[in-house]
Amino acid sequence: MQAIYSTSAAAPDYALEELRKESTMGSEGTTVQRDIRRIDLSNFAARKAEITEQLWSAATEIGFFQIDHHGISAAEIDDAFALSESFFALPTATKAQWPLSRNAGWESLSQIRPSTGTADQKESYQITRPRMAGLWPSEQELPGFQQAALAFEAKCWQVGMQVLSCFADRLGFDSDFFARAHAPDSPHYQSTLRMLHYFAQDGAHTPGTWRAGAHTDFDCLTLLFQRPGQGGLQVLPGKEMQGRAWTPVEPAQGVITCNIGDMLMRWSDDQLPSNFHRVKHPAAHEYQGARYSLAFFCQANEDVVIRSPGGKYPDITAAEYLKQRISANFSNKY
DSSP: OOOOOOSSTTSOOOSSHHHHHHTTOOSOOEEOOOOOEEEEOTTHHHHHHHHHHHHHHHHHHTSEEEEESSSOOHHHHHHHHHHHHHHHTSOHHHHTTSBOBTTBEEEESOOBOTTTSSBOSEEEEEEOGGGOTTOSOOTTTSTTHHHHHHHHHHHHHHHHHHHHHHHHHHHTSOTTHHHHHTOTTSTTOOOEEEEEEEOOOOSOOOTTOOSEEEEOOSSSEEEEEEOTTOOOEEEEEGGGGGGOEEEEOOOOTTOEEEEEOHHHHHHTTTSSOOEEEEEOOOOTTSOOSOEEEEEEEEOOOTTOEEOOTTSSSOOEEHHHHHHHHHHHHTTTOO
16 A cells, blocks of 8 residues: 555545545546446346356446346335435434434534545435444334334345355355355444435535545445436446546436445455445536435444455454544544
């Protein structure tokens, strides 16, 4: 990790290479079309070898891909979005009862990306199972919320582990390697379901601000659900970061957009590169209303050691890795 990436003399000297790179990615850049492949997961057990090759090709060549026929129905996704909207419709004072702590709870306008130095124009509510004591709405505030949110989170975990089992096969690990590393019955579990609400726009915004500034994800794999008509997501393959050419990823009903995160990049010795992404403000001719998305982050359990097979990266526990990444985004609050 000899190289230090910096946009200015005042740029923080981050300990992690991923954060150093991210701190250089705040410019507007240009737009270009790329192939965002859609991979059918139907009949998974019988087709796993074929699916594995498709996932590996998409992940290594592009880094972002979409999956369908994944086992979560369109109705279940719609219900999860309705659940999210009901949460964010609560009064601010009510949501403030459940403040973000250790990647669980509610925050608003508090995530400041190393790439921008300005707050993302959004609020979020994060569900990390072992850390939710005192952070759930009551049955009086939102009837059935906790049960429904946990059921959807569990479905996301199943899909994430299917995809990760394919990468485990190609990396020479046993198929259940990542499922064990993300075991949900462990008190060290730290995978997270994040509900996101990007605020409605009036066609103008403060220069230098983004709905979500450019970043790579901290995890092994992200599953992202978008609502049709609520665009703005742009992606940039990490291996092409110097070109600063971004590609829009349009929402589609029932489709999950996936990207490789930094944990898996380390576990694969960079064979599976993490990718930059951001959410831009809508242009004057685009939909200006609120934007909602749902993200599930497959983050290895705290006690798991992320070990680079070829020694490209130093060993680090998933707990320490996530702590450094979150601290850089939330002003050292973890």
